[in-house]
Amino acid sequence: MNVLFDHLPEFRDGFLGTLRLTGLSAALALVLGILIVAFRVSPVPPLRAFGTAWVTLLRNTPLTLLFLIAFFVVPQVFFPGTSPETLATLALGCYTSAFVCEAVRSGINTVPLGQAEAARSLGMTFSQTLRLIVLPQATRTVLPPLSSIFIALTKNSAIAGAFSNTELFNVSKDLSDRGLAIGWIFLWVALCYLVITFAISGLFRLLEHRLEVAR
Template sequence: MNVLLDNLALFREGFIGTVTLTVTSALLALVLGVVIAGFRVSPVAPLRAFGTAWVTLLQNTPLTLLFLVAFFVVPRILFPGINSFLLAMCALGVYTSSFVCEAVRSGFNTVPMGQAEAARSIGMSFMQSMRIVVVPQATRSVVPPLSSILIALTKNTAIAGAFNNVELFNIQKTLSNDGLEIGLIFIWITLAYLIITFTISGLFRLLERRLEVAR
């Protein structure tokens, strides 16, 4: 207990860093994932090809490699001096978007094809039929896999600690270097991660129940 109380400010900073990185990366992943999923089911062939390439490339690239590209290539070529938090958020968000895309696309596939065709037959554009007809129905089946994806994202934030970002795993390294008992440090770090992941799981279970009632 002394390890936690004596370093409470440091633990709090790491906890807030992990939560902030998780939330911002999740928002980016959700936006990109929905857009790319729309590309993948688009009637426009180049958009479908782009969406397929996006998912295939990112799902088969190690996340650590994306971090290396984000921190050592992007600042030199595109954005010199960019904040390390933004780089970590982009790496996590872009990587996770490929998994969000597939979850959303699977949800789209649960909606009967005839409904989208009926929407287009009454004059709706592709985007209108997606927004008004397909997406609201697909949401119910998308929620459960999104919970698992965002929990995995939370755990993936640990990689950001090796790239000059203050988060829980980075705090663990700092405390270990100070000579504190590593076993006790890991216990408190694990509990902090469990609080975040259980919160995400609980929020999604609540959302699932709300959607069940709506149905």
């Protein structure tokens, strides 16, 4: 118990770091995932090919390798001086976007084809049909898998601790290296992760409930 109270600032910084990294990465993954799914269902063949390549490549690439590329290639070739948090967000967001894309695409496939055909018969463009007709109906189906994806993202953020980011894994490693009781350290870190994952799960359950009421 003393491990927590004696090192509360470190646990607090690690918790806030994980929370911030998860939030930023989730926002990036959601934006990229919706953009890529629009490419995947687009009537334009080059866009479909790009979307397919994006999903296939990122889903089959180890996340650690993406971190290595983000930290040792991106700053050297593209954006020198980029902060570790930005690079970690980029790696996590791009990786998770592939899973978000497939979850949203599965939801789109549950919307009857006649809905899109009716929209096109009214003169709506592809982007209008997707934004106003298809995605709103697919949202109910998409929420449960998205909840699981973002919970997995929270746990994946632990890799960022090995790349100069202040988050829970980094804090636990630092405290254990000082010779503190590793059992208590892991207990408090696990509880911090549970708080975040339960909050994500609760938020998505609330959204599902709201959509059910709206229906």
